[in-house]
Amino acid sequence: MWRETDSWFEVQFADGSSGFSHLDADGNCMGVFKADGTDVTNEDHLEYTCVNDNAAVPAWHKG
Amino acid sequence: MPANTSPIYSIAGRADSVAANNSGLVVGPTANTSLDGTGTLYKAFTAGSNGSYLQKIRFRPVGSPAATVCRVFISSSTSTSATATWLFDEITLPAVTLSQTASTSVFELPLNFALPTSYLLYVTFGTSTGSAGTGYSVVTIAGDY
Numbered sequence: 001m002w003r004e005t006d007s008w009f010e011v012q013f014a015d016g017s018s019g020f021s022h023l024d025a026d027g028n029c030m031g032v033f034k035a036d037g038t039d040v041t042n043e044d045h046l047e048y049t050c051v052n053d054n055a056a057v058p059a060w061h062k063g
Numbered sequence: 064m065p066a067n068t069s070p071i072y073s074i075a076g077r078a079d080s081v082a083a084n085n086s087g088l089v090v091g092p093t094a095n096t097s098l099d100g101t102g103t104l105y106k107a108f109t110a111g112s113n114g115s116y117l118q119k120i121r122f123r124p125v126g127s128p129a130a131t132v133c134r135v136f137i138s139s140s141t142s143t144s145a146t147a148t149w150l151f152d153e154i155t156l157p158a159v160t161l162s163q164t165a166s167t168s169v170f171e172l173p174l175n176f177a178l179p180t181s182y183l184l185y186v187t188f189g190t191s192t193g194s195a196g197t198g199y200s201v202v203t204i205a206g207d208y
Contacts, residue, residue: 009129009191014102021191027129027158029190047102049093050191053129 006030010052020058021050037061073116073206079108081186081201089125091198095187100136100148104185107135110178111207117174120184123200124159124167128192131156133199135172136185143185151184156192156199177208 005025011032012018019040022030031041032048037060040046081090084106095102107120122133132155138148154172161167178184184203192198 009193011191023129029129029131032190043096045102046096047094048191050194050197053194053197 006057007053008055008057009050010055011048012051014047018051019048020055020061021048022061033058033061071208073208075207077111077115077203077205077207079203079205081105081107081199084109089196089198090186090201091128091131091188091192092195094131094189094191096189097187098134098150099145100138100143100150100185101145102187104136104138104143104148104187105201106141106183107186107201108178108184108203108205110180110182112180113208114180114182115178115205115207117176117178117184118204118206119174120172120186121202121204122154122156122170122172123202124156124161124169124198125200126193126197127161128156128159128198129190130158131192132189133172133201134187134189136187137178138183138185139179141183148185174203174205178205 007023009021019034135152137151140147
């Protein structure tokens, strides 16, 4: 569920692709997604770096 | 017959940091969910030539990092393979908001054990703490034998 108080990080994965990290109002990560909205949160080895900690809400998540 | 009946003490104090080992880097922006010591790990400490006694590792927020977990690994080698690198402990690091009028929380993980000669400590973060420069200064307090 998305709330207006949530925030999004734009991230870059180790393979160079981009994606998003979804955070709640308390700064807790709610999920990590590929750019197309594919949820990758539960991958065993997930490596990514935040490149923008004030990203816009991804279009696929606005529902 | 015991090999040693006398307690030993460190001969010289040591402090080492992730920043000192990684060109001043504030760690946390890069997340690594691996639990087996693979992927990007950040070196925090290298034991001395006679081993080192580790007292604690300290996490000082830099900026306003998001919540994460820091994982501490012991490694017998600088080539951090899954066989040489072992998950030792974790510490929860909640979201912190920077203030210019009050100190932010600091977090410590007690260690209190002797690290063998040339063994290393590494850290990783389970989720990203923010963009570059927003994360943690990680300092290890120890003494060399």
